[in-house]
Amino acid sequence: MNNAMSKDGKLFVIPCSGIGKALGTVGRTAMYEVVEKLRPNETTTVCLPLLTIGDETVLKLVRNNPCISIDGCPFQCANKNIEASKGRLAASFMVTDVLRENRDLKPEGVAELGPKGLKLSSILAQKITEKVDEINSR
Numbered sequence: 001m002n003n004a005m006s007k008d009g010k011l012f013v014i015p016c017s018g019i020g021k022a023l024g025t026v027g028r029t030a031m032y033e034v035v036e037k038l039r040p041n042e043t044t045t046v047c048l049p050l051l052t053i054g055d056e057t058v059l060k061l062v063r064n065n066p067c068i069s070i071d072g073c074p075f076q077c078a079n080k081n082i083e084a085s086k087g088r089l090a091a092s093f094m095v096t097d098v099l100r101e102n103r104d105l106k107p108e109g110v111a112e113l114g115p116k117g118l119k120l121s122s123i124l125a126q127k128i129t130e131k132v133d134e135i136n137s138r
């Protein structure tokens, strides 16, 4: 089984690239927590730029499996790329929404989120995990 095939049948958690933005780092960190620690058997991820360049294998995966987008800001690059790729978008999260609900948890910086940024990321990861469970129970 190749790597792409092993991803079939899982729920795709896809963060925006968010380069240079601390909230982009929060989104990616939350994704890793879900995919590697909280729901490793049910979820996986993929590089968003592969959708942008129209990689056939990845397009097939996001069209055949439910996807959750995570965006660092209202530009919503992950959400829009999944929709433009005709992916099965099952839910969308924006880090800015979670920060609005937890105003005291502002990350310290892009490379180092600091304790507050990591806490924000964990709260987001928990929300995503609840959504994964909800989608899988439908």
Ligand code: SF4
Residues within 6 Å of the ligand: 016, 017, 018, 019, 021, 023, 024, 071, 072, 073, 074, 075, 076, 077, 078
């Ligand atoms: S959604 Fe915002 S933070 Fe994420 S890649 Fe797009 S512009 Fe950057």
